[in-house]
């Protein structure tokens with residue numbers, strides 16, 4: 193009976209503590225590169241008090257705070273914040289019960305101070321009148337510039353004060369402030385501390401504050417001195433000064449470090465003697481270091497990096513001298529917790545729009561880049577090459593004997609080589625050469641793309657063709673062409689024009705000589721094609737792939753870049769600590785990007801169809817739909833890239849790495865039929881190959897959804913969207929646990 197009531201009492205104690213941490217272990221990374229930052233840390237913060245967390249740079253303060261606000265998960269050990277595990281249902285942390293000021297600014301530069309407060313106020317669902325009055329109050333308290341000033345135009349110190357205001361203004365029960373007074377002058381620092389004292393004394397707020405200015409922590413009720421991932425001591429500043437008979441907290445801190453060094457030296461000795469392998473934190477202040485050099489501002493900490501320590505503390509049932517600390521894991525799953533909250537979604541979407549419109553550069557890139565890309569592609573790709581120089585060596589011409597070129601158009605078997613040359617496309621510039629040797633040399637020097645050579649008896653041999661049975665006759669009427677085939681495309685064009693010229697010449701000549709014009713043709717006729725035109729230009733082949741690749745990559749890049757920028761600036765973390773769910777961020781981003789994508793797609797389709805005259809023989813709405821769906825695939829890829837990247841460099845590398853296989857293998861520039869047999873089937877599982885094929889079928893063949901090639905494109909795209917979103921959520925969860 194006694195035991196039960198004592199347990200009940202302790203549970204009540206737990207619920208009344210502001211923050212309780214027991215045996216907290218946090219490791220970054222894994223395996224050889226793992227780094228244990230929190231090493232079995234215990235900490236107790238009473239409700240309604242101010243707790244000053246002191247420690248050298250790198251000792252793990254920020255890591256600890258991020259675990260308190262639910263942004264990072266411990267490897268082992270327990271945390272209770274306001275009586276709940278952070279992140280558990282109804283804990284309010286992350287959420288409105290906590291006000292968090294991270295070390296980085298974590299503010300939207302293109303927002304005014306007021307817009308910033310309204311954004312967070314919207315997330316907390318605060319009334320506009322309350323936000324306005326808080327804006328006025330905090331402006332005075334923190335000496336903020338006028339509320340309509342843009343954050344990016346403020347000085348560093350002013351920006352930090354705005355960040356502080358964001359943490360304070362919704363009057364949370366718990367304030368977690370990571371170095372709030374950096375860059376703040378002494379007078380303002382004094383008024384900030386006064387405010388914190390007032391908040392804890394009069395309103396029962398709990399405050400945890402880290403600071404490098406050790407002496408200002410005298411205002412706190414309790415001080416926790418942290419070193420290499422452990423708390424060395426936790427006591428009131430007066431008690432600490434009294435115990436050590438010292439006048440400065442800085443000296444007390446140094447005393448604790450020296451004591452800790454002594455303890456750890458003995459521990460190390462006993463471990464070495466017993467040959468035990470373990471990890472030891474690097475010392476910050478070696479014994480004998482002068483007091484001034486021990487300033488926590490300059491002494492970097494370097495916690496030990498091993499995984500064994502973490503694994504030895506995996507128990508969730510942690511016994512403690514003071515508190516029987518048994519935390520139930522909140523595994524309950526509620527639909528409400530995964531469904532997006534409409535008011536937060538609306539605030540996020542509004543924020544995204546405002547950010548896009550404020551950032552003119554981004555706005556222009558969003559809409560002009562796709563147009564520019566499609567214009568460049570249409571202007572440069574698929575056009576016939578012109579001005580191609582070909583060497584002509586015509587041995588039929590012999591001025592000495594009067595064999596000169598004429599403009600004859602009748603049935604005259606004379607100088608037919610000259611007559612043929614008149615049929616050659618104007619894209620070829622004919623450059624006469626005296627002999628084959630000189631012409632080939634010109635080709636070797638790159639002056640001409642090839643040599644066309646007519647034998648001396650070309651016309652005679654041609655005339656004999658009707659009864660030519662001897663090989664010599666056949667060879668004699670040949671036109672020998674020797675090409676510089678280093679450029680395959682140019683070689684193919686020249687070859688095509690020479691063959692077409694011969695066909696036209698032959699037909700015309702047959703006709704004027706009273707023969708059937710078709711007599712000179714190959715017995716191979718290309719009648720009207722089933723789909724497309726006889727001379728479908730390359731642009732038409734390329735257009736579907738181009739449209740999809742532009743919309744896909746614009747969506748991918750914009751989504752990834754927007755999210756990673758927010759992540760880099762700490763904005764994402766701040767929003768999440770304010771209670772925004774990851775799925776709301778994802779949906780908010782998708783929603784705001786979708787409208788830009790609609791605009792981009794509309795501009796690209798209009799440009800392709802009406803400016804560059806690419807025909808769409810099928811349903812235009814279907815063509816637009818598959819392009820939009822591909823934009824969604826791009827966005828989802830962007831989300832995944834944003835989930836795994838911490839900076840924009842990563843986004844650029846992954847986007848580039850993603851672009852080549854998806855589009856080069858996906859049939860934008862070259863038919864997939866040209867791929868190796870096994871690869872050919874595999875590429876249809878790439879995100880865009882089936883969709884490009886589907887769009888091509890819609891535009892050139894006029895096919896609809898009843899065809900497998902079309903609905904297959906939609907199905908593969910939807911499968912990618914679902915797969916990528918699921919992967920994204922998994923990666924984000926993994927990231928939270930591992931980082």
Ligand SMILES: Nc1ncnc2c1ncn2[C@@H]1O[C@H](COP(=O)(O)OP(=O)(O)OP(=O)(O)O)[C@@H](O)[C@H]1O
Nearest residue numbers: 220229248249250251252253254255256494495931
């Ligand atoms: N995401 C991360 N991955 C790997 N190591 C990390 C990560 N974040 C922090 N660390 C490492 O963990 C240690 C503690 O970092 P933390 O930011 O918690 O220290 P801190 O006490 O807040 O330092 P400061 O006072 O300089 O802000 C440092 O050695 C740091 O390099």
